[in-house]
Amino acid sequence: MVADNDPEASARAMVEARADGFPHALVYTHAPRPGIPAARNAALRASLSWARAQPGADPEHPLDAVCVVDDDEWVVPGWLRELLGTRAATGADVVTATVEPVFVGTPPAWAVAGRFYERDRYPTGTSLDYARTSNVLVDGRVFTADGLRFASVGMPGGSDTFFFERARLRGRRIVWCDEAVAYEEVPAERVSARWLVLRQYRYGLVRSAVLRATVPSRARHVRRALAGAGTAAWGLARLVVGVADPVRRVAAARVVASGVGLVLGLVGVTYDDYREVHGR
Structure with missing residues (x-):
C-alpha cells in the first residue's frame, strides 16, 4: 500500500507501473489533503478496503x-x-x-x-x-x-x-x-548540530503536546514543566563543562533543547521541521 501525499499525484504512474509483475498486491492511493496523518489514514482506509475484498475476510476485523x-x-x-x-x-x-x-x-x-x-x-x-x-x-x-x-x-x-x-x-x-x-x-x-538540536526541541514539544491531549491533569502538567526546566538546567551545566568538545557540546545542547521543548509544548508552542525537504 503506497499513499501519495502529493496534490499532483506524482507517484501514481511509478507505483502502477511497478504493480505489474510485483510479487504481492501493490495498491496505490492518493491522499491529496496535506499532512502526515491524512496520508497515514488514507493508506489505512485503502488497506481496510482491500482486505475486506479478499475471499473469506472477516467483515469486522479484516486486517x-x-x-x-x-x-x-x-x-x-x-x-x-x-x-x-x-x-x-x-x-x-x-x-x-x-x-x-x-x-x-x-x-x-x-x-x-x-x-x-x-x-x-x-x-x-x-x-x-x-x-x-x-x-x-x-x-x-x-x-x-x-x-x-x-x-x-x-x-x-x-x-x-x-x-x-x-x-x-x-x-x-x-x-x-x-x-x-x-x-x-x-x-x-x-x-549538522543545528538540525540535531532543533529535532530534539521538536521532540520535547511533541511529548508535552501529547501529554496535554491525553492527560488533562494540571498536576501532571506542572510536574512536566518542572521536569523540563530541570532538564534544560542540567543541559546548560553540561554545556558549560563540555563546550570545548564538539561531541559533548552537541549532546548538551540537545538536552537543553529537549527541556525547553517540554516546557513550551505545555502552552501550545509548535515547530515545523518538515518545511524543508532534505535529500532526494
Whole structure:
C-alpha cells in the first residue's frame, strides 16, 4: 500500500507501473489533503478496503496486521517474518524496531563519535511505552476494535507518538524486535548540530503536546514543566563543562533543547521541521 501525499499525484504512474509483475498486491492511493496523518489514514482506509475484498475476510476485523515504514527506508531480508514472529512469541499488539542511519557522503567525526543519528536498541521482546511508524507492526484490531486513527497534535509531526500513546492507554502492549532492521539515508543537509538540536526541541514539544491531549491533569502538567526546566538546567551545566568538545557540546545542547521543548509544548508552542525537504 503506497499513499501519495502529493496534490499532483506524482507517484501514481511509478507505483502502477511497478504493480505489474510485483510479487504481492501493490495498491496505490492518493491522499491529496496535506499532512502526515491524512496520508497515514488514507493508506489505512485503502488497506481496510482491500482486505475486506479478499475471499473469506472477516467483515469486522479484516486486517491481521498493518506494517509501516517510511518512504525513504529499506528493510533487511526477513524483516516481516521477524516482526510477525515477535508478535506471535510475545502476544504484543504493537511491534516496533530500529532504523539505522546510512550517511550520504562522509559524515564529520563528531557526528559518528556521538552516535547522534543512531536510535536506542533493546533485546527482542522488551516492553516499551512508545513506538514510531518509521518501522512498526500494528495488530489490525487496534484500528478496527479500538477505532484508532492518526491525528495531529497541533503541529507537523508527532502524530505517531500521539497514536501509540492512545493505544498504550487503551491497554495495548508495545514490544521491541531487534532483528527487523530498517535503514534510511541521512542527507548531508541533516548532518549538522543545528538540525540535531532543533529535532530534539521538536521532540520535547511533541511529548508535552501529547501529554496535554491525553492527560488533562494540571498536576501532571506542572510536574512536566518542572521536569523540563530541570532538564534544560542540567543541559546548560553540561554545556558549560563540555563546550570545548564538539561531541559533548552537541549532546548538551540537545538536552537543553529537549527541556525547553517540554516546557513550551505545555502552552501550545509548535515547530515545523518538515518545511524543508532534505535529500532526494
